[in-house]
Amino acid sequence: MRFLLLLFTLTSFALTAQPDRWQQAATYEMEIDMDVKKNQYDGIQTLRYINNSPDTLTKAFYHLYFNAFQPGSMMDIRNQTLPDADKRVGDRIKNLDKKEIGYIKVGSLTQDGRPVKHETVGTILEVELNEPILPGATSTFKMEWEAQVPLQIRRSGRDNKEGIRFSMAQWYPKMAEYDYQGWHANPYIGREFYHIWSDFDVKITIDGSYVVGGTGYLQNPEEIGYGYGPEPAKRAKKITYHFKAPKVGDFMWAADPDYKHTSMKRADGMTMHFYYQPGEKTSENWENLPKVMDEAFAYINEHYGHYPYKQYSFVQGGDGGMEYPMGTLITGERSFPSLVGVSVHELMHSWYQHLMGTNESLYAWMDEGFTSWASSEVMNHLRKKGLIGGEASDNPHARTYASLRGFRQSGMQEALTIHADHFATNAAYSVAAYVNGNVFQEQLRYIIGEEAHDCTLHRYFNDWAFKHPNPNDFIRVAEKCSGMELDWYREYWVNGTDYADYAVNKVESDKKKSKIFLEKIGRMPMPLEILVTLNDGAERWYYIAPRLLRATKDQPEYADNWTVLQDWPWTNPTYDFTIDVNKKDIKSVQLNPRNRMFEDDVENNSWEK
Ligand SMILES: [Zn+2]
Numbered sequence: 040m041r042f043l044l045l046l047f048t049l050t051s052f053a054l055t056a057q058p059d060r061w062q063q064a065a066t067y068e069m070e071i072d073m074d075v076k077k078n079q080y081d082g083i084q085t086l087r088y089i090n091n092s093p094d095t096l097t098k099a100f101y102h103l104y105f106n107a108f109q110p111g112s113m114m115d116i117r118n119q120t121l122p123d124a125d126k127r128v129g130d131r132i133k134n135l136d137k138k139e140i141g142y143i144k145v146g147s148l149t150q151d152g153r154p155v156k157h158e159t160v161g162t163i164l165e166v167e168l169n170e171p172i173l174p175g176a177t178s179t180f181k182m183e184w185e186a187q188v189p190l191q192i193r194r195s196g197r198d199n200k201e202g203i204r205f206s207m208a209q210w211y212p213k214m215a216e217y218d219y220q221g222w223h224a225n226p227y228i229g230r231e232f233y234h235i236w237s238d239f240d241v242k243i244t245i246d247g248s249y250v251v252g253g254t255g256y257l258q259n260p261e262e263i264g265y266g267y268g269p270e271p272a273k274r275a276k277k278i279t280y281h282f283k284a285p286k287v288g289d290f291m292w293a294a295d296p297d298y299k300h301t302s303m304k305r306a307d308g309m310t311m312h313f314y315y316q317p318g319e320k321t322s323e324n325w326e327n328l329p330k331v332m333d334e335a336f337a338y339i340n341e342h343y344g345h346y347p348y349k350q351y352s353f354v355q356g357g358d359g360g361m362e363y364p365m366g367t368l369i370t371g372e373r374s375f376p377s378l379v380g381v382s383v384h385e386l387m388h389s390w391y392q393h394l395m396g397t398n399e400s401l402y403a404w405m406d407e408g409f410t411s412w413a414s415s416e417v418m419n420h421l422r423k424k425g426l427i428g429g430e431a432s433d434n435p436h437a438r439t440y441a442s443l444r445g446f447r448q449s450g451m452q453e454a455l456t457i458h459a460d461h462f463a464t465n466a467a468y469s470v471a472a473y474v475n476g477n478v479f480q481e482q483l484r485y486i487i488g489e490e491a492h493d494c495t496l497h498r499y500f501n502d503w504a505f506k507h508p509n510p511n512d513f514i515r516v517a518e519k520c521s522g523m524e525l526d527w528y529r530e531y532w533v534n535g536t537d538y539a540d541y542a543v544n545k546v547e548s549d550k551k552k553s554k555i556f557l558e559k560i561g562r563m564p565m566p567l568e569i570l571v572t573l574n575d576g577a578e579r580w581y582y583i584a585p586r587l588l589r590a591t592k593d594q595p596e597y598a599d600n601w602t603v604l605q606d607w608p609w610t611n612p613t614y615d616f617t618i619d620v621n622k623k624d625i626k627s628v629q630l631n632p633r634n635r636m637f638e639d640d641v642e643n644n645s646w647e648k
Contacts, residue, residue: 060506063217064089065237067290071211073245075204075294078138078188078197086180088172088214096172096217099180100224101164104209105141107227108132108189108196113161114228123465127358128229131192141189141196143212148182155180162227164212182212193229194361194368202316205294206356206368207253213289216398218507223398230468231399231459232392234288236505241290244279250300252314252352253292254365255282266300266312286505287348287364288393293356303329305336307345312352312366320372321355328353328378331426335383338420342493343390343413344500351389353382362388362410376427383421384414394504402510403459403468404533408476412436415477436481440637443474447536447639455533478637479532485635486528486566487521488592494520523590527564527609537562542643543569543630544613548622555628555646557583557614561639564609566592570632573624583607583614597633 068085090096107114115132118124145164148157156167172178188207191199195208209232215224216233223233243251250265258281260268284290298314299322305311311332315325332353340346348365357368360381367385371378391409392399399406419435421427446452446466453467455475462468484492495517503512514529531537540561547554555569564585571579580598584591586606594601607614630644638644 060219061091061093062506063091063235065214065235066240067211067237068240069211070242071244073205073243073294075246075249080186080188082182082184082186082211084180084182084184084212086182086214087177088180089177090172090174092217092219093174094217095174097168098222099166099168099172100215100222101145101166101212102209102215102224102227103143103145103159103162103164103212104195104227105143105186105189106159106162107229108135108141108192110135110140113226114193117228117460121465122463125193125229125465128193135190135192138187139190140187142185142187144185145212146183146185148180150180151178163215163224165224184212186210191358194357199356199358199370201355201370201372202297203293203295203356204249205292206358207293208289208291208357208361208363208368210292211290218398220398220401223400225400225460228460231403232289233398233400234396236286236288236396238286239282239284239290241282241284241292242279243282243292243294244277245294246296247274247276247278248296249294250296250298250314251280251292251294252298252300252312252354252366253282254287254290254352254363255284255292256350257281258283265298266302284365288396289364291354291363291366291368293354293368295356298355299325301326301329303333305333307340309336309346309349309351311336312350312354314352315355315371318372324373324375324378325355325371327375328382331379331421332382332386334421334424334426335379335386335417338417339387339390339413342416343387343496344394344504346389347394347504351386360385362386362392364389364393376429379421379427380414380418383417384410387414387417390500394500396505396507398507398509400459402455403472404455404476404479405508405510405513406476407472408474408478409480411439411473411477412480415439434634436477437634439474439477439481440634443470443478443637444639444641446470446474447538452536454536475532481635482532482637483517483525483528485633486525486588486592487517487523488595490593491517491521491523521590523588525588527585527587531563538637538639539563539565540638540640540643541565541567541630541636542640543628543646546622546625546628546646549617551621552617553620553622553625554615554617557616557630559607559609559612559614560643564607565636567607567630567636568598568632570629571618571620572626572629573620574626575624579618579620581616581618583616585609 066087071082073080110133118128150169158165188197264270297316299317302312352366355371360369362385369381387410392406397405415435422431455471499516542558544556567583569581579600583604584606586608628646
């Protein structure tokens, strides 16, 4: 029944598909036999690949991510040459010994029953197809391989710093995505993933003392016990976990003999699972986590679209926090607010990475940025509800704006169009992805108004889940919801690094009225809000749209007295307007009083008597 419901939910997305955006499809059947002493496993995989593209494919590419964890790999060299390499990596790959490196060694590979020519080139397996795969055709690949799990350096690996034995992300040969922009066989140098939505059937055979959790629904709980079902009378020396996961972009799992596994069924029928090593630094916080995440789920489902799967797992593992379909790997020895913070952030990725499937390499800001924006909203909601410490804020994004302002002064900022792997510094990548993407979203809410923004987020989810949207797809949704023309906003914010800055120059007496003089200093046009406060405390709001917007924003709730002025053509450096108030009655004039428009200089925004 539950599974049928899910199928229905997933199919309903397909019915609203954009006609011009086809998707490749795949089913993976994998069987893994894990040797926990050697940290190695053998794998067999049957991959049915469906070419829904209008193109004939003569090649195919698999990711072999574990090969990055070898001295001399592109990831190793990149981290030794970046001026601000991730400290978790640094020169650690260079120093891995034979037993600590990771690898995936492909043994046999066949296409439709015949051996196929293939070559491992670093983290990519290049496959020369026997027979081209025609548009609409299906081809079946069978592979056998051997793998060694690397000592954990970044995300995936064994024996992380909190003592989790196996954090198994990016662990299997994974077909690269082919979409309307071609193949995406990016070598793995440390970040960003892209995927085909696939059905997974995974059997993991492992030492009987290990508790395993991750992506997918366990098919044999009665054989496993360990919180999945009643404890079996006897457990074999080696046991097989059988998982299935429908329509997900990846499959993560983690295993440890000390895991405590708890779960909580939510009111809507979905179940949250929690896996952690009990101890002084974990138990109390992890026991308190479910009820907070239950409220987080409720808020997220209401505001950003309903989660379509029946399960989500919070798993202690990895090296910080990393999102995967139907689950996350997070380090677990944290303060409670930090544990909630990372859990909310990684959960939010289920929307802006896994359901949307945005190509993170090209548009990391649509994943990390939108995720960061929504996480701040969710955390603020949890504070309002008193579920975590700290005061709720009128503007939970204020610090993000300030950090962008600060970073821009370093001169290191790069445009959001740079490929995620190719930024000159990690810092520039992080700002573009997390900070710019977050400000983009909050500033858009300012431009189009609260209601149109709510509409945008819901419609984005309904129209674009499971379809790999790009920046233009998102902005078109915002245009449809707001009735505004917004191409200029995407062009300035995404393609360049010149943003807005406006100033109040002076206020002059004009008989019994007053004239307010404004100046456009930054290159980017933006709609303006100006708050005039009178001596008696009365507030008057004035609104100026850029002419490019071809519309005006509805009167917001926070502004009782709202006047829409003439629009401002972007070519004009100055603008003035007259208000029906005697200058001696004006206490102050404040441009951008709610600070939702990003400006490099916020010191030139006010005039006071
Ligand atoms: Zn993130």
